[in-house]
Amino acid sequence: MIKLEHIVKTFQGSSEQGTVDAVRDVSLTIEDGEIFGIIGFSGAGKSTLVRCINLLTRPTSGKVTIDGKDMLGLTPGELRESRKKIGMIFQHFNLMPSRTVFGNVAYPLKGSGLSKQEIAGRVRELLELVEITEKENVYPSQLSGGQKQRVAIARALANDPKILLCDEATSALDPQTTASILQLLKSLSKKLGITVVVITHEMEVVKSICQRVAVMEDGKVVELGDVFDIFAKPKEAITRDFIKTASKLSKIDKLLEQDSPFLQMQSGDKLVRLTYIQKDVSEPLISELSRKFDLEVNIILADVEIVGDAPIGGTVVIFHGEHEQIETALQYLEEKNIGVEVLRNA
Amino acid sequence: MPEWLLNLMPNVIVKWPDYLEAIRDTLLMEVWAGSICFVIGLFLGVVITVTKPGGILPNRVIYQILDKAVNLFRSIPFIILLTALMPLSRWIMGTAIYVRGVIVPLVFGSVPFFVRQVEAALAQTDDGLVEASLSMGSSPMEVIFRVYLRESLAPLARATTITAISLLGLTAMAGAVGAGGLGDFAIRYGHDRNMADITWITVITLVIAVSIVQFVGGWIAKKNTH
Numbered sequence: 001m002i003k004l005e006h007i008v009k010t011f012q013g014s015s016e017q018g019t020v021d022a023v024r025d026v027s028l029t030i031e032d033g034e035i036f037g038i039i040g041f042s043g044a045g046k047s048t049l050v051r052c053i054n055l056l057t058r059p060t061s062g063k064v065t066i067d068g069k070d071m072l073g074l075t076p077g078e079l080r081e082s083r084k085k086i087g088m089i090f091q092h093f094n095l096m097p098s099r100t101v102f103g104n105v106a107y108p109l110k111g112s113g114l115s116k117q118e119i120a121g122r123v124r125e126l127l128e129l130v131e132i133t134e135k136e137n138v139y140p141s142q143l144s145g146g147q148k149q150r151v152a153i154a155r156a157l158a159n160d161p162k163i164l165l166c167d168e169a170t171s172a173l174d175p176q177t178t179a180s181i182l183q184l185l186k187s188l189s190k191k192l193g194i195t196v197v198v199i200t201h202e203m204e205v206v207k208s209i210c211q212r213v214a215v216m217e218d219g220k221v222v223e224l225g226d227v228f229d230i231f232a233k234p235k236e237a238i239t240r241d242f243i244k245t246a247s248k249l250s251k252i253d254k255l256l257e258q259d260s261p262f263l264q265m266q267s268g269d270k271l272v273r274l275t276y277i278q279k280d281v282s283e284p285l286i287s288e289l290s291r292k293f294d295l296e297v298n299i300i301l302a303d304v305e306i307v308g309d310a311p312i313g314g315t316v317v318i319f320h321g322e323h324e325q326i327e328t329a330l331q332y333l334e335e336k337n338i339g340v341e342v343l344r345n346a
Numbered sequence: 347m348p349e350w351l352l353n354l355m356p357n358v359i360v361k362w363p364d365y366l367e368a369i370r371d372t373l374l375m376e377v378w379a380g381s382i383c384f385v386i387g388l389f390l391g392v393v394i395t396v397t398k399p400g401g402i403l404p405n406r407v408i409y410q411i412l413d414k415a416v417n418l419f420r421s422i423p424f425i426i427l428l429t430a431l432m433p434l435s436r437w438i439m440g441t442a443i444y445v446r447g448v449i450v451p452l453v454f455g456s457v458p459f460f461v462r463q464v465e466a467a468l469a470q471t472d473d474g475l476v477e478a479s480l481s482m483g484s485s486p487m488e489v490i491f492r493v494y495l496r497e498s499l500a501p502l503a504r505a506t507t508i509t510a511i512s513l514l515g516l517t518a519m520a521g522a523v524g525a526g527g528l529g530d531f532a533i534r535y536g537h538d539r540n541m542a543d544i545t546w547i548t549v550i551t552l553v554i555a556v557s558i559v560q561f562v563g564g565w566i567a568k569k570n571t572h
């Protein structure tokens with residue numbers, strides 16, 4: 001368990017520049033085995049906060065406790081030993097260019113008491129784990145971004161850490177590669193039972209692997225909770241902004257703005273945005289509506305995804321039918337705890 | 347001895363033993379001063395790099411003293427160092443002449459230059475590598491040896507090459523104050539006695555020496571670039 005209490009980090013800027021409050025009084029607890037996301041725009045203080053976990057940055061004040069151990073009270077030697085149990089991967093991979101893949105993964109194993117053969121065995125095991133065995137004797141400059149990150153993950157896992165910190169680990173990768181690295185992290189977390197802390201500025205990343213997320217703004221955690229709940233009922237404006245970037249439903253605003261011919265409506269029609277904000281929506285909602293209320297339901301946009309094992313997202317639809325029926329249908333939906341937002345009446 | 351060779355460089359043939367001795371003396375100066383300079387310069391270059399603000403072992407006092415001392419010695423012309431350091435040389439080496447006598451000034455003349463070269467070479471190390479290595483639990487010593495030095499082999503080879511070549515220039519100057527070597531050889535005969543062929547053979551010898559150093563340095567740098 002990682003416990004951060006009242007973490008403050010103030011950087012002494014260059015002489016006249018004054019100070020920078022990178023992290024202001026952040027407290028949070030990350031449970032064993034969970035994949036925890038920290039999202040925020042550039043400069044929000046995400047990296048600084050995460051570096052306070054392995055003390056690459058020492059907080060100005062506050063308390064860092066990992067598995068009951070007060071990290072700030074450790075001697076330098078004890079801190080180095082603890083760091084071996086906290087892996088870290090980076091946006092730019094940070095592989096050593098003069099060492100081969102093997103050499104990079106073997107780096108943290110030196111001085112671990114393993115013999116040469118044991119180290120070689122361990123390295124191969126790790127390369128297998130991240131599925132990149134064939135590149136053992138290749139230098140990093142000959143690898144693709146995704147392959148580099150796999151090697152970096154293998155290196156970070158060399159000493160069997162209980163925690164893996166990922167600072168924008170997929171920000172330099174294309175969407176496909178990002179997805180494959182995220183899946184790898186997810187499966188590793190499951191297989192090895194490690195706690196994963198993921199820093200990102202992309203809601204897609206949070207959505208695809210995190211169980212809980214903290215939203216950071218200006219050095220503070222402004223919102224924290226279950227990823228599903230955050231998606232379903234974001235409280236802060238910044239959270240809504242992040243969610244919008246990850247949802248295709250926001251396209252409707254553009255269509256409305258442009259008065260798209262795509263949104264042709266007859267008198268009495270209603271353009272409605274339906275959002276699923278509860279975990280148990282699984283019935284075939286649209287067909288049910290058309291059957292039950294004798295309506296024509298025309299789907300304009302749909303974006304439903306599985307987040308934390310439950311569908312989230314929604315649809316934008318045009319209801320065509322008797323006015324009364326449409327009204328009852330909307331009421332019915334609200335009773336079922338579905339977010340209903342009438343975008344336009346014709 | 348073929349006739350044409352005698353015609354081409356009559357004096358060189360006559361002074362052949364002096365020529366060999368000059369080469370030996372230059373080599374002695376280069377190797378001794380160069381080795382000492384390499385060890386001290388590398389050490390100080392590492393110290394400056396790690397004690398810099400934001401380095402892995404920041405220390406204002408040590409950094410400022412070293413930085414200022416390097417600047418001071420770099421701004422003193424070598425010919426002045428040669429004479430100014432005579433007492434120190436006498437004290438350390440027991441003499442201020444011959445090859446033994448100029449090792450001290452040669453070291454003082456080349457170390458500051460090499461320190462800056464090392465500093466520049468190490469500065470090319472990506473901060474991310476240092477950070478990654480610290481995150482894996484490396485100690486500062488491990489970061490120095492396994493990251494800074496190990497990852498900078500190519501730029502360090504280039505820095506050493508440049509310094510070795512510039513040191514060769516210094517040894518020629520040292521010759522002028524009685525250290526012997528190729529500089530002394532060229533001035534004594536080539537210049538003072540107007541023996542042009544001696545000047546030429548000295549220049550050619552130095553060009554060959556520089557080329558060899560450059561080639562070896564370049565080869566090491568290339569082998570360590572991936």
Ligand SMILES: Nc1ncnc2c1ncn2[C@@H]1O[C@H](COP(=O)(O)OP(=O)(O)OP(=O)(O)O)[C@@H](O)[C@H]1O
Nearest residue numbers: 011013020022040041042043044045046047048049
């Ligand atoms: N070593 C430092 N010295 C001074 N200021 C710093 C230092 N590191 C970070 N900062 C400042 O602290 C603030 C937070 O930085 P941080 O790197 O934690 O943000 P971030 O959320 O990780 O941003 P990004 O998404 O760009 O990585 C920024 O204003 C940054 O300029």
Ligand SMILES: [Mg+2]
Nearest residue numbers: 046047048167
């Ligand atoms: Mg960052």
